[in-house]
Amino acid sequence: IIPVFFPTKLCSVLQVRPKVPLLRILQAAGAQGDTFTLKEVMHFLGQYIMARQLYDKREQHLVHCGGDALGELLGLQSFSVKDPSPVYEMLKRNLTAASV
């Protein structure tokens, strides 16, 4: 998984196919279809966190996902957006390459 912070072209070209549990979360955030670019996956996950107010209002880099489907996927109660490694690990488990 390419680090999301480097807006490389690949992030917005390679198509990936989320497994069902992740796809449900992306669809809850408004995603259509079943293949996305990595950039779109990250965008919709961000939208999901905001729509469900999972981020800490005072420490806005903290995401409290325990008790939410996102927390089930990550296997975490909380994480900081400053350390994306748990998210990358989850994506490795929940994305397959999609032939364009």
Ligand SMILES: C[C@@H](c1ccc(Cl)cc1)n1cnc(-c2ccccc2)c1-c1c(C(=O)NCCN2CCN(C3CCCCC3)CC2)[nH]c2cc(Cl)ccc12
């Ligand atoms: C750099 C990027 C990022 C992207 C991926 C990762 Cl693994 C870490 C970090 N990022 C930085 N802060 C956030 C963020 C923080 C709180 C609530 C929602 C998003 C994000 C995330 C985005 C996103 O698409 N970000 C666009 C700009 N964000 C700025 C922060 N904005 C909110 C901050 C809280 C208050 C409301 C605005 C939303 C738009 N997608 C994500 C998906 C997940 Cl699983 C986790 C975090 C994010």
